[in-house]
Amino acid sequence: MLLNDIKPSLSLTEVIRLYRIVDFQFDDVAAIPFKAYTPRPEHCLQFYPKDSEVVKYPGTDLIISGKRTTIIGQHTIVNHRYVGKEFLSFQVVFQPGALFQLTHISSDELTNVYMDAEDIFGNEVRLVNEQLFHAGSYAEMVSIMDCFLNGQIKKYKRDQHPVDAISKLMIQQKEQFCLDKYIKEACLSHRQFDRKFGERVGIAPKQFMKVIRFDQAFRMKNRFPDRDWFSIAVHCGYHDYQHLSKDFKEFTGCTPPQCFKIENRSPERAFGDAEV
Numbered sequence: 001m002l003l004n005d006i007k008p009s010l011s012l013t014e015v016i017r018l019y020r021i022v023d024f025q026f027d028d029v030a031a032i033p034f035k036a037y038t039p040r041p042e043h044c045l046q047f048y049p050k051d052s053e054v055v056k057y058p059g060t061d062l063i064i065s066g067k068r069t070t071i072i073g074q075h076t077i078v079n080h081r082y083v084g085k086e087f088l089s090f091q092v093v094f095q096p097g098a099l100f101q102l103t104h105i106s107s108d109e110l111t112n113v114y115m116d117a118e119d120i121f122g123n124e125v126r127l128v129n130e131q132l133f134h135a136g137s138y139a140e141m142v143s144i145m146d147c148f149l150n151g152q153i154k155k156y157k158r159d160q161h162p163v164d165a166i167s168k169l170m171i172q173q174k175e176q177f178c179l180d181k182y183i184k185e186a187c188l189s190h191r192q193f194d195r196k197f198g199e200r201v202g203i204a205p206k207q208f209m210k211v212i213r214f215d216q217a218f219r220m221k222n223r224f225p226d227r228d229w230f231s232i233a234v235h236c237g238y239h240d241y242q243h244l245s246k247d248f249k250e251f252t253g254c255t256p257p258q259c260f261k262i263e264n265r266s267p268e269r270a271f272g273d274a275e276v
Contacts (some may be wrong), residue, residue, distance in 0.1 A: 003273045003275070004020070005018045005020050006020070006021060008149070009150075012146060012149055012153070014160075015094065015102070016092060016093070016094060016095065017095050019092060019142060020090075020091040021088075021089070021141065022089040023087070023089075023138075024087045024270075025085065025086050026086075032083060033265045036263060037078065037080070038218055038252055038259075039075045039215070039252075041074070041096070041170075041171055041208060043073055043074055043093075043096075043099040043202070044092060045070075045072075045092040046069065046117075047069050048089055049129055050086045050087065051086055052065065053083050053084075053087070053089075054081070055114050064114050067114075067115075068126070068129050069117035069121075071099075071114075071115050071119075072114050073114075073115075074202035075111070076111070076251065079114070092145065092149065095164070096170075096200070096201050097163060097167060097200040098164070101164075103156070104158070106198075107199060108199065110202060111203055121152070124148070128145070128148045161196060161200060162188065164200060166182045169182070170182065170205075170209060179205055210247060210250075217238070217244055219275060220235065222275055222276045223276040229245075244256065
């Protein structure tokens with residue numbers, strides 16, 4: 001069993017934030033719960049060398065299945081993911097704006113979208129997925145991915161824009177500053193900043209900052225399950241519990257306690273692990 005975030009090679013750090021490998025094997029297929037995948041500040045390229053997953057969006061009839069490589073745009077809504085008995089996933093989490101640089105596709109077209117990666121990267125991702133399946137170790141899988149992505153960067157990478165650096169800074173900083181400070185650092189007008197942010201990140205900058213703050217609170221509760229919600233709210237920059245609860249309801253449709261009742265039934269919990 002593995003649920004781990006791994007740093008890419010130094011040559012990729014400007015484009016790739018991290019690799020996330022998930023490797024689960026369940027004895028009882030009937031007992032595998034779904035994973036409520038909450039909004040987080042990321043665009044992903046995901047590979048499924050073994051069983052693919054089934055993705056459902058609550059409140060809709062949308063069901064996605066059978067895809068062995070996927071592109072996952074910036075999400076602002078929760079989706080439910082169902083995995084099989086032998087689940088192996090290699091997820092590439094891009095730096096903000098990097099997927100736009102590689103694909104030239106406006107990121108707002110990918111918002112809340114879960115699509116086949118072959119539609120963008122062609123058959124090459126299928127071959128990479130096969131290599132991951134035959135890899136003898138996690139280290140070999142990382143090496144395969146490094147090689148593939150270095151090749152993609154040489155072919156497609158475009159110059160960075162100030163919005164890319166600012167959105168990256170938003171994620172890295174432990175305290176959030178007002179939007180005007182970020183706009184000033186980008187040397188853009190408010191209208192230019194909003195337009196470029198939507199193009200390169202997929203959503204408005206204020207909403208992106210809300211996703212970051214929500215994700216920080218979500219992961220802090222996972223890391224410190226005994227910490228009360230008010231303390232988490234204040235630590236993550238919310239005014240109070242009601243302010244935090246409003247964001248939880250917006251992004252998941254649930255109150256914080258309801259959300260974590262579902263989170264505590266996630267597949268990784270069967271192995272004593274949690275996303276922190």
